[in-house]
Amino acid sequence: MRTRNRINKAIMYIVLIALGLMFAFPFLYTLYTSFISMKFVNTLTSPANWTLDNYKTYFTNPAYDVQKWLWNTIVMTGIVVIGNLIINPMAGFALAKLEFPGKKIVYWIVVATMMVPYHMILIPVYVNMAEIGWLNTYMALTVPFLYQALYVFMLRQFFISVPGEFIEAARIDGLTKMGAFWRVVYPLARSSLITMSILAFAGTWNSYLIPSTLANNPEKYVLVVGLNSVKDMFFENTPMIMAGVVLTTLPILVFFFIFQRQYIEGVSSAGVKG
Template sequence: MTFLAVIFLFPLIWMLVSSLKSDVQIFKDMKSIHVFIPPLYDSVTAYFSNYMLALERVDLLRYTGNSLIYTCGIILFGLIVNSMAGYALARMDFPLKNFWMAVIIATIIIPAESIFLPLYVLVHNFGWVNTYTGLIVPFIANAFMIFLFRQFFIGFPKELEEAARIDGCTPIGIFFRIIIPLSKPVFATVAIFTFVNHWNDFLWPLVVANDESMRTIQIGLQYFFAQQPVRWGQVMAALTIATVPMLAIFVFLQRYYVEGLTHTGSKN
């Protein structure tokens, strides 16, 4: 498994090492083992020259900040909405519950492109173009995330809820005081899935956030290819900056992530 992990890490290692090299060195080392060996410089500044030039060429910090607001906003509101929907479908009895669950699951197979135009028209009519609201709100509710929460909550011990009811706790109180504190694995799993899915979004932010100050990191990366000549060392530096937040959230939540995937396969 370690051997396979190293193989999967090769592209990341190459990207990181190449971000420290000049364009000439990148192409010179392309066909040798030196592609994975960092260069030797006399000063620390030389190692980060591509990063400094990339930040001067494109406002990557602003774009990264926009991506963080966009992605974290979807995660924050999505965890609340999707977890409450999943809990209701797993633990509460109400008319046509199975029907609504089937409808929610059916929406997963609908291609995102098929609703792109009507979704944009709706956002435009609300006056949400070039706003964080227009970026975030359409993606808060997610059928797959509701399904993951439901699967996790189905396997939750009913005795805890019954004890809470005997103590006079309301359904809302049970959810926020009992369920959420004991459901860290599934919350972490959904957070990672959501972050990865939306951190890499390109088309929706491109259309809805067409103002330069609202653009996200994935759109900002395209500037390095649109402006000639293409500086590959700077491209690798920018890609590294764009990759760091995604790696950080996975490393931080990986223990809960694995546990959450295990529990979401539970059945009644």
């Protein structure tokens, strides 16, 4: 019996490793290709032939400003993630634990907005940004995205599971409702908040359509938009293209691997309740 269990476990590990390698291969190929020159493409070569020239070209060529695009991406992503960490939990907590007129209507409006693709409201957003003079600014790239209906819904589901006694005890100790939220309830949502942060980080960092629509000045390009604007210069240079892919993908992978345990816990605790 033990031998059979060991065999089954070994088979399971082999299958999981094979699946892991299969899904990791495209990125590993991209990473490897970004470190070689054009003459070694589609061949295996020793590390002695690897080079950082492809990345140096991006950061030193005066024809484009990758440093600026990278900084714009960091600023935009940081503001959006921080804004979502503040606004979405407050909205989710209000819908889960507070009583106010029209609460159910507000909740169903939030749910309904989850079903509307952002592409459908992109033109109205563009018109609004143009009318208030925010085009080609950080405000246009961040303010409309500080709130996300999906994350409000997800956090509401978590806050419903928080015992009301915690809030009542905090109120007895002299805290206001906001104080009870920030000092008692908010820390309990750590896993859900990290899950939301990873999703918001990935969605914002790799966003192309919205930044390219709201900012057409190269000075305000984000990394994805900027690299796409110069891709024709390297159309036949596969290593340069792969280096650009790594620049846009690697930060997301690093962010995920740092918080992967909390991400899994957050997904597990975000089931539909109430």
